[in-house]
Every structure is written in C-alpha cells, then in structure tokens.
Amino acid sequence: MQAPYIAVANAEDLEPGRFLKVEAEGRAFLIALVGDDLYAVEDLCSHEDYPLSYGCLDGDRIKCSLHGSRFSLKTGEPLNEPADQPIATFTVVIDQGQIWLDPSRATNAVG
Numbered sequence: 001m002q003a004p005y006i007a008v009a010n011a012e013d014l015e016p017g018r019f020l021k022v023e024a025e026g027r028a029f030l031i032a033l034v035g036d037d038l039y040a041v042e043d044l045c046s047h048e049d050y051p052l053s054y055g056c057l058d059g060d061r062i063k064c065s066l067h068g069s070r071f072s073l074k075t076g077e078p079l080n081e082p083a084d085q086p087i088a089t090f091t092v093v094i095d096q097g098q099i100w101l102d103p104s105r106a107t108n109a110v111g
C-alpha cells in the first residue's frame with residue numbers, strides 16, 4: 001500500500017464484534033470488523049468530543065457511553081439524540097496481513 005495509507009495494526013489483532021483502537025498522525029481511530037465489512041471511524045463523538053472508545057459496538061453501530069447516541073459505522077450518521085452531527089469515517093483495507101488506514105481525509109467529509 002502507498003501513501004496516504006498507513007499501516008496501523010496487524011489484521012490478526014481484529015476480533016469480530018470488538019473494535020480496535022489505533023493511532024495515526026496524532027489522532028485516534030477505531031477499526032471494526034462486522035461480518036465481512038471493515039470500518040474505521042475517528043475515536044471522537046460529535047456531540048461533546050468524547051472518546052467513542054469508552055462505548056461499545058452494537059452490530060454495525062457504535063454507541064457513545066456518555067449520553068447514549070449511536071452512530072452508523074458505515075456513514076457516521078447519528079441514529080439517535082442527543083448527537084445531531086455525523087462522526088468522521090475513513091477508508092480502511094486489509095492487505096498483506098496489515099490494516100491500512102487513510103487518515104488524510106474523512107470519507108464522509110467530516111473531520
């Protein structure tokens with residue numbers, strides 16, 4: 001893989017149903033494998049900039065532990081209040097046993 005992709009973890013570290021927290025370029029991201037789909041979101045709730053890594057996965061959603069908003073891992077869209085803004089989503093792929101993330105821009109134009 002080439003820039004802007006960065007190797008952030010071994011693919012072996014991914015566990016289905018759990019997210020993996022990684023850091024790249026001074027920011028924290030959460031990687032999740034749900035079924036055959038791989039997702040990456042910034043570890044930052046859009047409501048009050050709280051780490052989503054304190055929350056939990058709920059299928060292809062992530063739930064913030066502070067006020068309970070859920071977000072789509074696919075689109076970043078909030079699915080319930082109080083959050084009303086999306087979280088940032090990023091392109092992530094597995095290649096040669098590594099997880100590669102493009103932290104340079106959010107795929108949903110957030111962040």
Ligand code: FES
Pocket residue numbers: 045046047048049050064065066067068069082083
């Ligand atoms: S900080 Fe996440 S829902 Fe309020």
